[in-house]
Amino acid sequence: MTPDLLEQGARRIEAHRAAMAARTGQTESGGRAAGFSRLHTPGEVDVTHGRILYLEEVSVSFDGFKAINKLSLDIAPGELRCIIGPNGAGKTTMMDIITGKTRPDEGRVYFGSTIDLLRYTEPEIAGLGIGRKFQKPTVFEQLTVFENLELALKTNKSVTASMFFRLDSAQSDRLLDVLHTIHLADSVSAQAGNLSHGQKQWLEIGMLLMQDPKLLLLDEPVAGMTDEETERTAELFLSLKGKHSLMVVEHDMSFINTISDIVTVLCEGAVLAQGTLAQVQADERVIEVYLGR
Numbered sequence: 001m002t003p004d005l006l007e008q009g010a011r012r013i014e015a016h017r018a019a020m021a022a023r024t025g026q027t028e029s030g031g032r033a034a035g036f037s038r039l040h041t042p043g044e045v046d047v048t049h050g051r052i053l054y055l056e057e058v059s060v061s062f063d064g065f066k067a068i069n070k071l072s073l074d075i076a077p078g079e080l081r082c083i084i085g086p087n088g089a090g091k092t093t094m095m096d097i098i099t100g101k102t103r104p105d106e107g108r109v110y111f112g113s114t115i116d117l118l119r120y121t122e123p124e125i126a127g128l129g130i131g132r133k134f135q136k137p138t139v140f141e142q143l144t145v146f147e148n149l150e151l152a153l154k155t156n157k158s159v160t161a162s163m164f165f166r167l168d169s170a171q172s173d174r175l176l177d178v179l180h181t182i183h184l185a186d187s188v189s190a191q192a193g194n195l196s197h198g199q200k201q202w203l204e205i206g207m208l209l210m211q212d213p214k215l216l217l218l219d220e221p222v223a224g225m226t227d228e229e230t231e232r233t234a235e236l237f238l239s240l241k242g243k244h245s246l247m248v249v250e251h252d253m254s255f256i257n258t259i260s261d262i263v264t265v266l267c268e269g270a271v272l273a274q275g276t277l278a279q280v281q282a283d284e285r286v287i288e289v290y291l292g293r
């Protein structure tokens, strides 16, 4: 056979193989990503190294002021991590960095061991499964509890797509499940604007849960809540632990005491101490900068 024909034949085989791969998503290794004794499905967070979130030596300055200063921290899948620290310690800024709102000057931020969050935009990071709750509730006051939760599922925001949006049965099940989780099953038809402050906070958490986030970041979730609402929120967070990973920033120590396993104390943009609440409360440096004498 002439070299020309051989080459044409090789090209045909290669084209066929590429077409098959494009059609089936299969490679010769069965479409699986190469790895050492682990299988990882694309699109899922790779937590085989036991970490869902990983920050290493992250720094950011605002007008020469280092708000985050070589911050390193990691969180295990299913963990409920509490973050405490004085005002201006960088807690909110850290969440801004994780969610892509603020870009750090240096350092690494990974979701699982393969997703480099610094390469994604804020909406893309939300889409990867990182939900964020700001302090102020931002529910749609004119809509009912049900409609707010339903709206949280609408990823395609075009008017026509929204008009023809119908919950499928899995989504209806999820909505009911979330309603019970956030203690609002009795208020499903209530207008969100008529809910108490605490209920609005739960509804907003419910809206995040509708998207089944892998990691939830909650900034001062019980600020402004009554004692009873705070207790119910503690129960809610404990019920979410394990199913989701949570990072909770709070100043309310009795709330932290109820929900915490590991507490990280942030100060001047870095980790000052870490351990059980009892351990960090006994730490002289923590007493000095935050808890007072």
Ligand SMILES: Nc1ncnc2c1ncn2[C@@H]1O[C@H](COP(=O)(O)OP(=O)(O)OP(=O)(O)O)[C@@H](O)[C@H]1O
Pocket (backbone or CB within 6 Å): 062, 067, 085, 086, 087, 088, 089, 090, 091, 092, 093, 094
């Ligand atoms: N976008 C910004 N521009 C300039 N300075 C900022 C910006 N964001 C945060 N800072 C500053 O960075 C520091 C850390 O603020 P951050 O809000 O992260 O603190 P915090 O730990 O959340 O405090 P608090 O407990 O009061 O909420 C503060 O000194 C703040 O003024």
Ligand SMILES: [Mg+2]
Pocket (backbone or CB within 6 Å): 091, 092, 093, 219
């Ligand atoms: Mg803050």
